[in-house]
Amino acid sequence: METIRRWWQQPDRYEWLSEYLESQHLRWPLQVIMAISVTVLGFVPILLLWSPATAPFAVKAAVAVPATALCWTMTFVWLTRWPSRRSSRALAVLSALSVSAACLIAMQPQHGLTACVVFVVIAGLVAFTHTSPFLTLVLGIAVSTTMLCGLRAAVDGDPVLAVSETLLVLVSILTVPMVGQVLVQLLGADAVNSDLDALTGLHNRRGLHRAVGDRATRPVRGRETFGVVMVDLDEFKQVNDTQGHAAGDRVLTAVATALRRVAGTDVVVARIGGEEFCIAARMSDNQLRHLADRVRTAIESLPYAVTASVGTASASGHPANQDALDELLCAADQAMYAAKRAGGNRVCHAWDLPAERPEEVV
Secondary structure (H helix, E strand, O other): OHHHHHHHOOOOOHHHHHHHHHHOOOHHHHHHHHHHHHHHHHHHHHHHOOOOOEOOHHHHHHHHHHHHHHHHHHHHHHHHOOOOHHHHHHHHHHHHHHHHHHHHOEOOHHHHHHHOOHHHHHHHHHHHHOOHHHHHHHHHHHHHHHHHHHHHHHHHOOHHHHHHHHHHHHHHHHHHHHHHHHHHHHHHHHHOOOOEOOOOOOEOHHHHHHHHHHHHHOOOOOOOEEEEEEEEEOOHHHHHHHHOHHHHHHHHHHHHHHHHHHHOOOOEEEEOOOOEEEEEEEEOHHHHHHHHHHHHHHHHOOOOOOOEEEEEEEEEOOOOOHHHHHHHHHHHHHHHHHHHHOOOOOEEEEOOOOOOOOEEEO
């Protein structure tokens, strides 16, 4: 029972895996593979409209048209951006329901049973990225559909063959996700020594340097500068001392999620210390100011009664090397400590290195 409880309570690894794939430069290749796959799958329901072995045309069209539209919407999503956690969950459920409907309307139950193998792909992706309860939901749709198709095939023809094929499909549907979760656990252990923070899934300090360096070759737009937002939680030690380290971990995870949300895309978000975070990206000074304000507000709004001292710094052009980035981080760090000395839960800016003294902004 303890093993089942631990499995059920495994955290959502979507953000962590997304960052891991990005750090290994594998996210875009995977997006292309997924886009090609769902594009091809989108043709299947449409082609079945002309098959005499399926349900009447009106019934087929009611399933085929939405299923194809869903597939090609997913193609657009995969080619334009990495899906958010919410989008990924919605696409997984809609895909499972579409496959279920397609399998159940097949006039020949044997064909529907064979088509249930598509659930292997959907459940496998969910196992890699989402929680065990959500995986159970998707597997429930897959197993129920497979059992119904197997029952129809047994009544319609050879019961022995139907049972054999049903068991074969069920083994595939259940085995692949379990193997996927084991692999994710192994990747999680590897992340401790990689560019990612194992708790939050953000970049660690080494990952921050590497991610910023990877962006150095991208062309600069207009008078764009490079900005850094340094975040340190106020009185975080009290959380650990009064509520325990498990509560502290929940706060850090919630803060990491909030930072991802407000930072947007193509921005490097890192946890570089115990309760110290950093956001780095190309942006104007005005954008940097607004980002720092949103960060402070987002953390203050969390249901954990925590606040943050925020410091920023910017420099013209992209940091040429690690020393240049460290200098910028140091300036933002000094601004953050100025905010902390002023009472915390505020933002201080240090403009145009080298700055003599950060300018406080309430």
